[in-house]
Amino acid sequence: MTGRLKPLPPGALYTPCDPAxxxxxxxxxxxPVEDVIGQDRAVAAVRFAIGMKHHGFNLFAMGPEGTGKYSLIRRFLELRAAGEPVPDDWGYVNNFDEPHRPRALRLPPGRAAPLAADMDRLVEELRAAIPAAFESDAYRAQRAVIDQRFKQRHEEAFGGLHERAQSQGIALVRTQAGLVLAPVADGEVLEPQDFAKLPKDEQERRTQAMADLQKELEAHLAEIPKWEKAQRQEIRKLNRQVTRQAVDHLIEEAKRPWTGLPAVLDHLEAVRRDVVENVRDFLSFEQAPEAAAQGRPPSKIEADPYRRYHVNVLVDNTCPSPVDEAEGRSDHGPACVDGRLAGAPVVYEDHPTLPNLIGRVEHLSEFGTLVTDFNLIKAGALHRANGGYLILDARKLLTQPFAWETLKRALRSRRLRIESPGEAGGLLGTVTLEPEPIPLDVKVVLLGEPQLYYVLTESDPEAGELFKVVADFDNRxxxxxxxxxxxxxxxxxxxxxxxxxxxxxxxxxxxxxxxxxxxxxxxxxxxxxxxxxxxxxxxxxxxxxxxxxxxxxxxxxxxxxxxxHRADRVRERIQEEIRRGTLLVETGGERVGQINGLAVLQMHDFAFGRPSRISCRVRLGKGQVVDIEREVALGGPLHSKGVLILASYLGTRFAREMPLSLSASLVFEQSYSGVDGDSASSAELYALLSALSEIPIRQGWAVTGSVDQHGRVQAIGGVNEKIEGFFDVCRARGLTGRQGVLIPAANVRHLMLRRDVVEAVAAKSFRIYAVETVDQGIEILTGVPAGEADAKGGFPIGSVNRAVVRGLERLARLERKSEEKRLPGRRSGRRDPRED
Missing domain, CATH: 1.10.8.60 (Helicase, Ruva Protein; domain 3)
Incomplete structure (x- = not known):
């Protein structure tokens, strides 16, 4: 079997790109091109999401950072938005009936700012026209007539009373306390002592006369408030008449450009009524009454009584100013035509807090009190993107309090309601406004990692209902x-x-x-x-x-x-400690139950390989393979899974008909930070086979690869970094030609090794083997044939597998003897497999 497996040639270690x-x-x-490369699937999803206008087909673009999600989506959105209509402008105006509930005003694109300017001009004209009307000779004459009429009534009432009093020796005297009656003689008011000197019948007569006159005086005095009220009503009526004469033509002139907009006309009518009712604001330039009563200067809102007639432009769909363009503050992609945007807005909100998302109502701190009005309502990203597209970073959105829930509520209801964080959290804050909600028509795009999308949709069913389209950006x-x-x-x-x-x-x-x-x-x-x-x-x-x-x-x-070089300080430190012998990694000689494993450490965007010494010891036991890393909570679940798989492989291959009477312990030596992943399971299995067979492993080799229950070596990640990490250790100690790495055969297509590694392989001073099975690997590591099972399941003499079986049999005999000593006179119920 060894003769059939050859080291990988240099050409398999690196696939160059031919400049030709x-x-x-x-x-x-x-x-130049603008297309994002390698993202056909994501491009199709983006096109579909943009084109689908039904409710809920918002887009979640998922993929690693740096794959071009934002660039691709922004470009597609801007191309689509360029052909769409420019959305309406929005502003808030005062609700004169309920000032705490400002009215939302919808205007054609580019008309909000002109309306605000028209209202400012109207206020200026009213401030000039109304005082002028009240200073006119005609007004003064009419006011004089009213005043004269009141004066005449007063004189008629009190003149007759005065004459009757004089005829009876009584005088009507004006004092600080008001009008009083007093007896007189020779035109002089009698003092009490002089009045007492009068005859008794004269005293009684005058006393009775004063009582009768007092009743008449009180009757006249009771009429005075009615006369004054009537006078005020006449003056108010006159003021309204004069105000209407001064205001009507200005209001009608202001209406002329807005004939086709009923909402604007209704607002101007409301302004007309309020100006007529509050004309005093245009005539008095004194300190605000409330501030004067409190002995303080007026606040900014109190000092400007005309703020209620302004238009707070919330969304202005006109071209950005040159300053905004120079500073990159424009969120709108389409070009400007005739001073207006030529398409729908495309907005990216980098900081999606609740106020930045749905807007806010600002407050002014005036003398320890927070005050506000509709002019302090500020737009959010949803306002600016209304009628177009909004791009948000999902992670940033979800980390902001109340932002995610508020966005969902706005998308579900299709209405945009401004609320403070206190309101969103059900907490009472300072007195604030309740602006009228605005209809919402926006396509939202969230950018985030795949795991974030899956967790979000799993934990929040509404997320899947509102973001039905997923653009999955690949990383290769x-x-x-x-x-x-x-x-x-x-x-x-x-x-x-x-x-x-x-x-x-x-x-x-x-x-x-x-x-x-x-x-x-x-x-x-x-x-x-x-x-x-x-x-x-x-x-x-x-x-x-x-x-x-x-x-x-x-x-x-x-x-x-x-x-x-900027990122490899940790790698150099580990390599240095290995060279100095602080971290024990052997690159020569032979050891029983010891092997070099390979791991990858990830430091942000820099990964490197770290060789580790793996050891295994076996003894008599109950068939347990103890993962020491797991026992001390340093082993992750994937690593523990790999250990359990190799234990299964060991039992099913070598101990089907006899007890597995061993206790094996596996450990990553000098591992202090935890181990996870199953890429070391093949190395751990090799160490276990060596410990059982007592056949040493050549320490010039390092191993990576996971193993299945059938002994097949499976692909792992980070193969390039792992090879290079062990190569650096060997090169630092001197390459001997008897050093190398075993990798899974499935990982050969992943090799893009450094040039120095490729050159060392070409010089045959370093070797890399691609193995498919554990048998292939153990032969290279020990130099002993693995041995293939015959028809009866036996392995040839002199093979590694035969030695493993003998090791297990030896442990089984020891267990049987131990039981016989523990229970004298009773044979073990287990049978020696050699008796068959």
Missing amino acids: DFPFATTAEID MDRSTGSALQYAKLIATLARRENLKSLDRGAMARVVEHGARLAGDAEKLSTHMGSIVDLVREADFWAGEEGAAVVGAPHVQKAIDARI
């Missing part, structure tokens, strides 16, 4: 000449967009090879465009450092090496 496959000298010769695509050319087109586009240097054929070939390495498969290319684009940017930097006009393959390689 590119029909260009540099990427400058390629026309097939490698071919065509896909390599797509890489080149993408990089050409990037180079022109960011003013980078062009890449020559060799550099482009090296980028493609690196894409295969990132994919972990020689037959695939990574679609993680973020990593590819960053590599090109870094290669451009190194080319610039050398003064090169074009990026070449050495610059790309330098960028790759520099990225590794």
